[in-house]
Amino acid sequence: MNRLWLYLSSTTTKTSLSLTYLLMILLIAGCSSTAQPTTTPPNSSTSNAQHEEHSMSMDHIGTTASAPEGSTTERPAKITTLPSIIQNNQINLVAQTSYLEIEKGKYLPVWTFNNSVPGPQLEVTEGDTVTIHLKNQLKVPIALHVHGVVLPNEMDGVPGMTQDAIQPGASFTYTFKANQAGTYWYHSHQDSLNQIGKGLYGSFIVKKKQDTVSSDHTLVIDEWSDPHTTVPESESNTLAINSNMGAYNLYTVNGRSGDLIEPIVVHQGDRVRLRLVHAGNMTQTLYIHSDAYRVTATDGHDINRPQTLSNGLLVIAPGERYDIEFTADTTGIQWIGMVGDSSFAQSVRIPIVIEPKGSKRTLTEITKKITSYQAQMTSIPSDHQQPLDLTTYGQPTTSEFGLKSVFDREYTLDLDMGVIDGKMSYTINQEAYPQVSQLKVQTGDAVKITLINESKNEDHPMHLHGHSFEVLSKNGQALSGSPIWKDTINVRPGDTYVIAFRADNPGMWMVHCHELHHASMGMMTDVIYEDYQTKYHPDPEAGNISE
Template sequence: MESIEGKKRHNRIEQSYIGRGEYPVKSLVTYLSTLNLRNSISMASLVIALVIITGCSTSQSTSTPPAESTSTSIHTEHSMSMDHIGTTAIAPEGSVSKRPAQITRTPQTIKSKTINLIAQTSYLEIEKGKFLPVWTFNHSVPGPQIEVMQGDTVNIHLKNQLKVPVSLHVHGVVLPNDMDGVPGMTQDAIQPGESFTYTFKANHAGTYWYHSHQDSLNQIGKGLYGSFIVKQKQDNVSADHTLVLDEWSDPNTVVPANENNTLAINSNMGAYNIYTVNGRSGDDIEPIVVHQGDHVRLRLIHAGNMTQTLYIHSSAYRVTATDGQDINQPQLLNNGLLVIAPGERYDIEFTADQTGLAWIGMVGKSTLAQSVRIPILIKKANTTPTSTEIQQQISAQRKQMTSIPDITQPSLDLTTYGQPTKSEFTLSSTFDREYTLDLDMGVIDGKMSYTINKEAYPQVSQLKVKTGEAVKITLINESKNEDHPMHLHGHSFEVLSKNGQALTGSPIWKDTINVRPGDTYVIAFRANNPGMWMVHCHELHHAAMGMMTDVIYEDFESQYHPDPAAGNISE
């Protein structure tokens, strides 16, 4: 029999989707017709390739698909219709060449426990003389970097000056449930002209980010995100830089004729033809300048929808943290590859021993991947080069940065990296609840959907827990060629095994894990944050098409009651 809490949750879901028709949503075919496509590929074949074959971001995984597993979750019927599935991608507005009156500014850094954010429109100079209409926090993309100290109580005042509702989710920070920023689940979306204050304590130092969780496929896609850094009071780095990766679709940007990455379509129903780092592309990517002797930290944040492989051109570096969680005794690495999926973060540290040029670049033969080169210029100590001198030195060595590394070498495997130490869970631990989530694609109510255990949100089994319980989840990617970076709200989880093999390196704690085709991960968490929490794929096309579920505390009673007129869109 369905619980009272479950019925209330279902009513909230139904109310949260009222008003969807007010959004300017276009169909997939209409969306793709706005893009510059090669004449040799027909629109019909492209739609078939995307929707039926799901030919998106490819994987080189050769793992054997896991055996059939039985989920212990309990199915609960939802009465909400599935009309929204597959129709949430809005065709992008094209760039303009005439300089607009309002263009974005360089992202600021706000070092304060009280932060004022304004959601507003602007134009991003995505390339020289090309201005893309965007939505921003405080007129920048990314939005301002928020820096607080561990233990601070943070107040973020968000005012909405857009014409659509918005919200704010601080991704990876363990928040009180009513501050999680999920419209229709924890709050109503902030209406145009209105404000909301998010208050929480930053308990754990690390690299996080914030973004809208209202219609997030479109709102993050238009620029509503920024970095959120929680610093320790004692830190051993002398240079600290944040790099936010993203991809954009611009109908007025022509895909190069020699583009080997077919039409730059790397994500299901996402055709991306501009890649950015901190809002800049190509030669305009801002270089990192450090000095000899500096101990440097680079914080990598992925705000886009495509799994990217990065080449770290450095003779000695360590990956010291992932998703804000430290790695125990990480080994030195040398000129290696790092795979970063949507929603993930990685901290890289190195000592700038020698002057010269190091760099980070995307791996791939496509011109789009080769356009992402992040120069790291190491200058002599106590020198202050001018911007002209910096550009001259980088230009002189740019040919070096365009070299393509050996992409056959293995990328960093976190399951074997670092040194073992005592942790909370092992595969032999006793668990109060165990769930299996099969991640795939299928037809639900006549619509193509991304599924969990053959179901699509909101008609999907919830994960029920009680406060204090130990919870184990097995994640299985049944997709043939698509990654599923799964993000758990309100908690961090420990990774226990990959493809049946227990971790042999450092304990790994994350909030977003990329499950590649054919892979199986076992993760575990302690149910120590009562509330109603989302679990969803952070390839946001997949979430918008159904790859979401909820963790529901059976001993939690929410005081939130959705406004049916709020136009809440929780994914």
């Protein structure tokens, strides 16, 4: 919870926050660390010991926030390297400390995989069996979750639920098959609000066996808190930000901000794919400055016959991924910019330089060209255009589910906030984890879930582990475009989504908000297969913190 500290130390708060929201922050800061009561006895598929350990893993909810470590302008002895690309299905990762030059001359203490933030990009081919050997050289326990990839339950990386957290000096090996090509990411799932916040994440790309794209680039966006940086400014553009619970004041792309953001350089005639990954906690809107592009995939699933777009807006929420494709027809500079009135949002401008075919200009020459174009990248057209609505995008085709399908299990999850056991919490059906009722299924069930956001000014990007789900409707309207399959869906204030999935991956799986402040304060539950018996028994001394 250390990212809340800036709220308590700063005299400046966002004008868009409601009074209720501010009172919630103050209540959280004053809460004691008293454990929440455990739930009623679990069903027969889960041992009492495991259930109690998983419940105990949430006892940190509502504890007093500590101050985040600040940046320094003195060059440290150890600095992160640029993220590497590992094109191998046998992967070695080491979690270790370092310093990230997040802005020119400003070094932030971070936790890394292989001394980079993001960690190395892991690239495999669909159908590969992947083995990840993770060694922990930090002083705290960690775990690894490959977000969006359908994994065996024992490889899901949730401490207290599928494994014990990896202790300092220890190692753990994850093995799974990557069946679905697409854009994914990996991150720690032990105390994830803090550990992802310190840099423990990276991209995970499953490539198609045959691909027509000739230039492929990944862009991981994130937000950071630094008490040595100016406090957050007000954002009047509500498309960009609807809350700033972490008081973030540094926005990055691939671990860099401002002039340090590395440009994307392609050549005329290239077919280009940009993979967007959101590793932060704030819903962001991106302006895509391109005359002709298509959003071709979301969360690792292709969109059927997507229409060509021009100079549009794309909302991306925590945990989501989008693939954008275009053909580099004409030379010049295109760009992607974060929408928002603050200097933090305006510091995120990603130049896309289209060079003549065969050009061999140096990076210095390319940088000079970008500098001359910089003024044109500072503003975003204010014609009140609406961001892309996936529920109307692409073309219809056959799909597994529909609103008239017969479902074996149906659940409704009301997402809100309230006081639970004397603590301000984010709730599901007026309950906070671990008191939230579990979603019980049997193998083979067709499951429908209705997600309703009752919050006044906060998004809830809900993530389902172990499965992909189909989006059936938004606010009562069935999809009119392509079928949409996702693992993370952003439910904005007042919105209602109906989603469905096939219970075809037995185990015990989390469902939680990927605005990780919300999850760590109670907005999560479990999907439990009644016909699954786990072999895992948590160690009560492991210090498991599952969220």
